[in-house]
Amino acid sequence: MLLEPISSLRFGRLLLTGAAGHLGRELRPRLKRYCDTLRLSDLSPLEQAGAGEETVVADLADQAAVESMVAGVDAIVHLGGVSTEMPWEPILAGNIVGLYNLYEAARRQRVRRIVFASSNHVTGFRRQDEVVTTRDPVRPDGLYGLSKAFGENLAQLYWDRHGVETVSLRIGSSYAEPKDRRMLATWLSFDDLERLLVSSLTAPVVGHTVIYGMSDNRTTWWDNRYASHVGYRPQDSSEQFRAAVEARQPSLDVADPATRYQGGAFVTQGPHD
């Protein structure tokens, strides 16, 4: 059952990239209610367009394809590109070259606002006993986090120089439920993800704002005090899943980097030899 809409505002045409991914599929029916036309794009095949939907297959690294994808949209929710740690080449193509192509298209076509799926891995080398604000220096935990930090800086540039507004969402762990003890802190329910996206799309002024995407979990490492103008108020909490999660993972080793750092397993996994 869908959440009650948190805003009555509607866009004409909204673009959702990465629409075939796990968050894209979750958001497809949700975002439809906030626009007349929802354009869905991905490199992978998409389910057939329904009423008020359009589908586009586009490679973000292909500038012309991106230009077409962006044509005529009022705002963009950008989930596209690589969404986990990967070797350098796909990250370069999807998250660096691809993002540049997206913002250039947005600039040329005067798209006013982008909601950019950044990641908590931008600050994954903070310790789990530290609390981080969105103005503290970044400490990416891998190439993926590095590419998302690039994206945030690109968004800042396009606001300062070209007037394209962005909210960069440093998404925690958005799944149906938290899978391990780390996610008790980082979990973002799908309903809260919708709340965050819609707040970001409809807040009157955002310039370039960075905000962590998490539910109202009992434990947290992230402090959104500089983003209260976005109007995001999470309503869910990972607490209901605590007993099940603790049963699966009763003990953790503080000396393990995956426990000590906020990025979890990302701080050690990856393509490095």
Next chain:
Amino acid sequence: MLLEPISSLRFGRLLLTGAAGHLGRELRPRLKRYCDTLRLSDLSPLEQAGAGEETVVADLADQAAVESMVAGVDAIVHLGGVSTEMPWEPILAGNIVGLYNLYEAARRQRVRRIVFASSNHVTGFRRQDEVVTTRDPVRPDGLYGLSKAFGENLAQLYWDRHGVETVSLRIGSSYAEPKDRRMLATWLSFDDLERLLVSSLTAPVVGHTVIYGMSDNRTTWWDNRYASHVGYRPQDSSEQFRAAVEARQPSLDVADPATRYQGGAFVTQGPHD
């Protein structure tokens, strides 16, 4: 129906200035419950005094009148003076000379605490994508905001030098309901205004404390972290009015100063040629 009182403490004689204004009329029955005698004052005519009430007509610019107005009171809620952008002369008379007269009278008559209606326009030139604390430098958006900044500094002086305590309330938009999209962020319900006033009057120690006056709105630009000792906990939210407000005002132009700055229309309106 009146709010349940948030404190059982009672003052002997409490002075409410600006009692004929829109907030003064709203607060009259509310404050009555926290004192034995409520003295009401204004330059404009007031409704006849009821049981436990006294009325005084006084021009704040008239030092002798102010002295009489203050005689015998235990605490002051000061809403008097000019409460919106105006030409320099009335602002000078009401908010600068008038405030000096009020504090001089309070000093001489050993009034222990004043709750001073300052205004969010003290920081109206902050952008709507900024979050401001009460210790950040002021940036008034007009002569009205400038006069309120003067008032806060005067209050600080009378605490540091003369031991008169003040809570300066940077009131947002206190109306029955929010009138436009800006007020979704700045709205202060009348019940929350009462909560704020009574907390400010009854907190054991305030010295000179500055606090923003807003309800628990989903969106906010103001961070009261340095005023938690006041004990103000808003219970209302502008969210219930969102759909109606958005229907009236679906789109805003980020390039418009009235949208970009927290002061809204105040940043451009005013008496300047």
Next chain:
Amino acid sequence: MLLEPISSLRFGRLLLTGAAGHLGRELRPRLKRYCDTLRLSDLSPLEQAGAGEETVVADLADQAAVESMVAGVDAIVHLGGVSTEMPWEPILAGNIVGLYNLYEAARRQRVRRIVFASSNHVTGFRRQDEVVTTRDPVRPDGLYGLSKAFGENLAQLYWDRHGVETVSLRIGSSYAEPKDRRMLATWLSFDDLERLLVSSLTAPVVGHTVIYGMSDNRTTWWDNRYASHVGYRPQDSSEQFRAAVEARQPSLDVADPATRYQGGAFVTQGPHD
């Protein structure tokens, strides 16, 4: 009736020191549910051990006794030592020498985590119109607060150098109900104390974290923003007791140091000639 457990994690053997004190007795049945064996220790006699309990009489100033007391435990809740303002000698013995003995024993026996009952009196010379974070410089209000500041620094050392984790709880006023107007700000309900302790014991990573122990009171002087990773969420509030407390203590004198400073009466009482 006991609170629903806030974590399903269980320790093998948990040590509770100061178990014969007023908080120790309150926590005894509560902590039992989070461990297989609860070892209780005090200098004073303890009630007979029940199922899953062990009792130890130990003087903290006696290193060998402390070593035995700590043997075989997985974690420690340390309430032992002096818990109020006292002459120098007992404070030195219980809170300085005793604490050193406890941490040395924990280091040698590889106890992984200690929850240390520090005190709000570590910052008792802050004014009641100031809001303090756990990273602000300490300002103890007496020898007791001084000894607790020593304990926090010792805990930091044992984390940095020896890998023993500690959460230092700057406990406010933990009683069945608040006794005076100061405690409306500082009160910590017994249920919230349990929430705080269990969060501190079970959070995945704490290093050395300092956190104020208070309920969700309307008024507060303490900002736990740097400790949100602990996952403490108070559920109680002193507000229900306000009317009764205010009836007992309607007026306070701002000029009285016991009103002006957060430490209350501690800032003037004590053994000094």
Next chain:
Amino acid sequence: MLLEPISSLRFGRLLLTGAAGHLGRELRPRLKRYCDTLRLSDLSPLEQAGAGEETVVADLADQAAVESMVAGVDAIVHLGGVSTEMPWEPILAGNIVGLYNLYEAARRQRVRRIVFASSNHVTGFRRQDEVVTTRDPVRPDGLYGLSKAFGENLAQLYWDRHGVETVSLRIGSSYAEPKDRRMLATWLSFDDLERLLVSSLTAPVVGHTVIYGMSDNRTTWWDNRYASHVGYRPQDSSEQFRAAVEARQPSLDVADPATRYQGGAFVTQGPHD
């Protein structure tokens, strides 16, 4: 002998107000070298105009007189008004009404930059063992300091709203030499005052900048870190006068407010009954 000019830039017509005062007289020959025409104004009689000089007698409280005084100038060095603690009426006339008149004239006549003689008494209630930056909240020590805080806020408003740039100089103690031990910290030599003024006039961008005016004294309470873009580098020090000053004033009483607070004797002297 005059200091080597610190900039080769020249203004067409420069206005120096308060030119008959002790700093005005000192600056008259110094500023002449940085402009084609130096207009000198005061309420008191001025020495006859020399080559490249113009003199104007004007009451700052007289709006028409101020308008004439400002006509045709490129920049203003504003020393005019009251420059010490005085009763409210002259401070109101000279430093509040007078300053409003000056900025209104500057706005209407498109004067681009004003150097405003504010005062260290804007923060005179800071203790002498505190170090203050120009972004910390103000704490005026009297009506004079309060009026200067008003001036700084007015300057901020005219920059934010009208594009008139100001450097607000919180001048310490500018005399030929320090007169007492407090001035060992607050002294501003005349040469350094010239350096400060000329830097403030010629820095490419200042918006509204606040800066403390002090020489490179061994002891200081003021931190100009946010004003390094002004390019002020003091070259003098009070140290050469230390022995003489200490001989005159060997001991100070820490308990005396005039010793404890940065404002010195200002914190207790004044027109209050």
Next chain:
Amino acid sequence: MLLEPISSLRFGRLLLTGAAGHLGRELRPRLKRYCDTLRLSDLSPLEQAGAGEETVVADLADQAAVESMVAGVDAIVHLGGVSTEMPWEPILAGNIVGLYNLYEAARRQRVRRIVFASSNHVTGFRRQDEVVTTRDPVRPDGLYGLSKAFGENLAQLYWDRHGVETVSLRIGSSYAEPKDRRMLATWLSFDDLERLLVSSLTAPVVGHTVIYGMSDNRTTWWDNRYASHVGYRPQDSSEQFRAAVEARQPSLDVADPATRYQGGAFVTQGPHD
């Protein structure tokens, strides 16, 4: 004539990339004195290797070439890649792909320290009346600045994850002398550049440290307080060139973005259509 060496420490083999550029040529004889062998690399032809020199032609975008270039070196001074605003493609190749290649080679070959020529354009959208520290959020003024921000984040990652140390130098304007009024603030003399490089190479511990590269100019916008452990003490100043610069450029327009922002002309120039 060369500067007296500021350290007696010597490296075995030091790599200088971008050695054919204007700073590379300036540094070639200077760095030679701090190493047994100076390896010089560039995409452009280099002057023939002298005693103790080696030359390598390498394209940073060619991973194998970079691997060879890095083989056997103890430390790297990386000036290579694009050093001014350019279209996206060369910036991508030289400063993003090229930098990744360099760090991967350094990681695999266990090079311990890199001095990375970042740029002040990483924060070029700060205003000239703001003072910026190296921990404030970045605001690049173009694609070049964006690529340098990427480089700083990459350096942070390789320190946090792989133990490769970097000092990122946000170089101002390093020329024989300042060319315009902006460079009076941003100038870095060649001698001071050497001081900065050698400090960065020889400081015992740097982790990843960011530092602005500027001489001891009278005016500055940059605060290196978080980098004092590097031990950089500039000895030169732009002041000696002031009169000549001001003669060439007597007036600036505050409304011009090139005057208002720290990045100067970079904030508007560039390849955008």
Next chain:
Amino acid sequence: MLLEPISSLRFGRLLLTGAAGHLGRELRPRLKRYCDTLRLSDLSPLEQAGAGEETVVADLADQAAVESMVAGVDAIVHLGGVSTEMPWEPILAGNIVGLYNLYEAARRQRVRRIVFASSNHVTGFRRQDEVVTTRDPVRPDGLYGLSKAFGENLAQLYWDRHGVETVSLRIGSSYAEPKDRRMLATWLSFDDLERLLVSSLTAPVVGHTVIYGMSDNRTTWWDNRYASHVGYRPQDSSEQFRAAVEARQPSLDVADPATRYQGGAFVTQGPHD
């Protein structure tokens, strides 16, 4: 040859504790010039008293002896107690019990100011690539640093509660010359030590101030910005010794805790089994 006195102020009777130690012997002739009578105390034998000198043998752990030692003095320079890492018992006796005895004696006998030799080891667990201010949380590197942190807190208490002023000097490495590369950062020349002591003794108001004691070394980790009111201006630098030091210790291992942390070898040495 002795430094020119930096103040002409003189004390009646000044007490120097720890006078037989290496700093005590160095300071004995220097401090004599700032007082009529210099009382020298130590547990070890002292050289015979000269003109204007008194000698006292006293054990700091003996309260009565301390009381006599303090009788009749105007100010105290406290170097006594343990001055390096040691087992717990002597640190407890000298630096905890002994310090308590000293402050109690000072309180009872109304000594107005103490200069307390604290230590940089109070923050020895900061990394060498961090810059620390005197308001950052302490991180002692051993029992010695822990005892000095206790001393600073005790000094704060005696100021807040009893009006005894203290300057706590976090002394770096005060020797005739720096002995290793760490001391290039931490060195405090004897002349600068005198400057620091005399500034601390003669500054008009210090309350309780913490300041790092270091010369004007090219490299530093410590930021004294909050202590500029003390008026300490170092004149020496370790730079003259750099070549000799680097020759002795050309390479350091960043992975070695003694290199990585500010406390140097203290972070691993000590009495722990």
